[in-house]
Amino acid sequence: MAITEAPKIVTARMGHPDSHTLERYLATGGYEGLRKALTMTPEAVAAEVDAASLLGRGGAGFPAGRKWSMLRKNPVSYLVVNGDESEPATFKDHLLVERDPHQLIEGVLIAAYALQVSQAFIYLRGEFALGLERVQAALNDAYDHGAVGEDIFGSGFSIDLVVHPGAGAYICGEETALIESLEGKRGFPRIKPPFFPAAIGLYGEPTVVNNVETMSNLPWIMLHGGAAFAALGEGKSTGTRLFALAGHVRHPGVFEIEMVKTTFADLIFAPVLGGGIPGDRQLKAFIPGGVSAPWFGPEQVDLPLGQDEVAGAGSMLGSGSVVVMDEDTCAVRAAWRITRFFARESCGQCTPCREGSGWLERIMARIESGHGREEDLDLLLDACDNIAPGLTWPPQQTTICVLGPSIPSSIGSAIKMFRDEFLVHIKEGGCPFG
Amino acid sequence: MTGEPPPTPAAAPVPAPAVRTRKAGGHLTPEVLDQARQLIALYPEPRSALIPLCHLAQGQDGWLCPDAIVEIADLVGLTPAEVRGTASFYDMLHTEPVGTYVVSVCTNIACLLRGAEELLEHAGASLGIGVGGTTTDGTITLEEAECLADCDRAPCVQVNHRYVGAQTPESFDRLVADLRAGARDGEVPRHGTLIRVRRSGGLRVGRDRIAAERAAMAEAKARRAAEAEKGDH
Ligand SMILES: Cc1cc2nc3c(=O)[nH]c(=O)nc-3n(C[C@H](O)[C@H](O)[C@H](O)COP(=O)(O)O)c2cc1C
Ligand code: SF4
Ligand code: FES
Numbered sequence: 001m002a003i004t005e006a007p008k009i010v011t012a013r014m015g016h017p018d019s020h021t022l023e024r025y026l027a028t029g030g031y032e033g034l035r036k037a038l039t040m041t042p043e044a045v046a047a048e049v050d051a052a053s054l055l056g057r058g059g060a061g062f063p064a065g066r067k068w069s070m071l072r073k074n075p076v077s078y079l080v081v082n083g084d085e086s087e088p089a090t091f092k093d094h095l096l097v098e099r100d101p102h103q104l105i106e107g108v109l110i111a112a113y114a115l116q117v118s119q120a121f122i123y124l125r126g127e128f129a130l131g132l133e134r135v136q137a138a139l140n141d142a143y144d145h146g147a148v149g150e151d152i153f154g155s156g157f158s159i160d161l162v163v164h165p166g167a168g169a170y171i172c173g174e175e176t177a178l179i180e181s182l183e184g185k186r187g188f189p190r191i192k193p194p195f196f197p198a199a200i201g202l203y204g205e206p207t208v209v210n211n212v213e214t215m216s217n218l219p220w221i222m223l224h225g226g227a228a229f230a231a232l233g234e235g236k237s238t239g240t241r242l243f244a245l246a247g248h249v250r251h252p253g254v255f256e257i258e259m260v261k262t263t264f265a266d267l268i269f270a271p272v273l274g275g276g277i278p279g280d281r282q283l284k285a286f287i288p289g290g291v292s293a294p295w296f297g298p299e300q301v302d303l304p305l306g307q308d309e310v311a312g313a314g315s316m317l318g319s320g321s322v323v324v325m326d327e328d329t330c331a332v333r334a335a336w337r338i339t340r341f342f343a344r345e346s347c348g349q350c351t352p353c354r355e356g357s358g359w360l361e362r363i364m365a366r367i368e369s370g371h372g373r374e375e376d377l378d379l380l381l382d383a384c385d386n387i388a389p390g391l392t393w394p395p396q397q398t399t400i401c402v403l404g405p406s407i408p409s410s411i412g413s414a415i416k417m418f419r420d421e422f423l424v425h426i427k428e429g430g431c432p433f434g
Numbered sequence: 435m436t437g438e439p440p441p442t443p444a445a446a447p448v449p450a451p452a453v454r455t456r457k458a459g460g461h462l463t464p465e466v467l468d469q470a471r472q473l474i475a476l477y478p479e480p481r482s483a484l485i486p487l488c489h490l491a492q493g494q495d496g497w498l499c500p501d502a503i504v505e506i507a508d509l510v511g512l513t514p515a516e517v518r519g520t521a522s523f524y525d526m527l528h529t530e531p532v533g534t535y536v537v538s539v540c541t542n543i544a545c546l547l548r549g550a551e552e553l554l555e556h557a558g559a560s561l562g563i564g565v566g567g568t569t570t571d572g573t574i575t576l577e578e579a580e581c582l583a584d585c586d587r588a589p590c591v592q593v594n595h596r597y598v599g600a601q602t603p604e605s606f607d608r609l610v611a612d613l614r615a616g617a618r619d620g621e622v623p624r625h626g627t628l629i630r631v632r633r634s635g636g637l638r639v640g641r642d643r644i645a646a647e648r649a650a651m652a653e654a655k656a657r658r659a660a661e662a663e664k665g666d667h
Binding site: 085086087088089090091093094118119125126127128129130132133134136137139140143144148149150158159160162163164165166167168169170181182183184185186187203244245246247248252253254287291321323325329333334337338341344345 | 476477478479481482483484485486488489510519520521523524525526527538541542543544546547548579580581582583584585586587588592594595596597628629630631632633634635637638639640643644647
């Protein structure tokens with residue numbers, strides 16, 4: 001495995017300090033993909049994206065082209081872009097909205113044309129104060145440039161685009177909760193079926209929801225063709241992808257990497273990427289795809305960064321974030337903090353998720369602070385089993401959305417991989433790591 | 435209201451009720467009100483503008499005060515209870531007053547691994563407040579945040595939702611001193627000011643045009659429904 005010389009598809013402009021401006025964007029091929037798309041039929045544009053086999057970058061990894069083609073049989077009313085990015089340790093969309101807002105806007109316009117929708121929304125988490133400003137400023141410029149609005153670039157196609165701020169709630173990243181939030185309500189996920197966005201979405205109309213990074217790939221795909229994108233990567237995982245690397249590494253950051261060709265080991269240790277673990281400490285564990293994903297240990301570090309490859313090993317590539325924990329990390333503490341996150345962010349509609357997350361958090365806190373009992377381990381697993389019966393991967397769902405069934409991932413992993421550490425906490429009444 | 439109005443006593447003028455009744459209007463400044471109306475016009479349904487309007491009101495007052503809630507409710511056609519109930523779901527909407535600067539320290543996983551809890555502890559001790567508290571001079575509110583999507587600069591701190599980069603206990607104290615001295619005002623606006631860049635112009639594709647397209651879509655939808663019905667029999 002190696003770090004390949006694949007082209008930078010979504011981060012090509014990031015070296016320029018003014019990468020967020022229209023001038024820089026136009027000077028580097030900006031809006032050419034859209035111009036090209038507008039000379040094609042909407043069907044041909046969609047076919048190009050289908051040929052790219054671009055997998056959704058929001059977490060579920062569903063192919064964007066397939067999502068659209070299912071919808072093309074029925075007219076779609078709205079396109080909604082998911083820029084809620086709140087999965088802990090995920091920070092790639094942050095880069096895209098702040099540093100290349102025009103690329104995002106162009107991608108949205110290409111998708112809107114392919115789907116023939118006349119109104120689209122970009123939902124950004126409210127904590128992106130600068131990102132919201134950058135995208136709004138870029139949108140204002142794009143209107144003046146004739147790229148958005150009535151009869152864009154003289155093509156006869158009209159589209160209005162609105163930037164919408166969230167207000168702090170992880171669950172609003174779930175697509176149906178996002179739609180509720182965009183309707184001015186609490187972010188309560190809707191039950192599927194029947195509320196698949198494609199059938200009954202925003203204002204009850206068929207709606208496409210796609211992630212910011214998914215959209216940001218479209219200008220390149222239009223310019224270079226779906227086949228060129230599909231030629232990168234391997235198997236189902238085509239193209240490049242953004243990986244957000246954080247935790248115990250020398251160079252945390254966002255890296256654009258060709259799918260499958262590179263491994264977790266490359267990402268974490270290569271000098272041009274993560275640069276290894278500070279103090280030359282050993283790798284204890286890593287989380288491969290956001291805190292909803294089960295953990296991996298050093299044995300899995302040579303796995304390729306590919307969707308099927310990671311799924312086959314019992315976890316997921318999810319939101320493209322990798323958290324590295326060194327040998328001095330307390331696994332109980334890490335799992336407790338993740339559980340507390342879920343307990344805080346559960347929207348409260350489903351009993352297993354609302355009650356289960358609270359119980360798990362309290363038991364984990366008790367163990368972590370040295371007041372645990374030996375039975376607590378079974379109690380934890382039992383409570384996890386009530387949320388995700390059988391503790392399988394992917395989990396069984398007993399709840400409205402998959403936030404609930406994601407809660408057991410970290411606790412289950414920590415107990416499986418570091419049972420001894422739990423026992424030390426319990427028997428010695430405290431943390432061996434201080 | 436139905437039925438007969440109650441008989442009005444002919445006696446001396448009734449004294450004003452002791453309970454303060456809130457009348458919608460007059461709280462938001464004309465400029466903010468104008469921005470609010472422009473925002474509402476962007477959405478197919480006024481209620482969609484609820485969160486943006488709450489952010490606007492917070493930009494004016496620093497928090498979402500009861501008078502603003504009443505006025506927002508009136509603007510989007512809801513009851514104040516509905517607005518408050520929705521707003522209370524969201525961490526960024528403050529239905530209690532907060533300091534001029536809301537300082538959020540993330541303690542989620544990536545930041546935890548890089549000393550976030552120690553930083554938060556230091557912050558509380560150095561400011562003399564607990565998490566969620568506000569300094570007595572009303573300058574700073576300290577919040578513990580979930581992941582703020584800036585995990586490569588950990589532990590991550592935001593002030594009024596502007597990223598200020600990874601902080602150590604020492605740099606945190608300098609940051610606070612700077613905030614108090616107004617030295618960061620260009621980069622970190624006071625109060626809840628979220629969006630300084632406003633949309634230029636309103637909806638650029640006319641409502642009639644969107645409506646025409648939507649009508650065509652509705653027609654297609656009705657056709658699909660009719661076909662489905664046929665399929666059922
Ligand atoms: C609890 C939860 C949180 C989610 N958060 C996000 C998010 O922040 N951003 C995102 O794009 N997708 C998120 N998703 C996935 C979305 O529901 C949806 O699958 C995605 O936006 C579709 O876009 P894509 O096909 O382009 O990936 C989340 C899902 C769940 C269950
Ligand atoms: S699983 Fe949890 S977050 Fe999802 S709808 Fe149910 S209670 Fe809400
Ligand atoms: S974990 Fe702290 S910003 Fe992401």
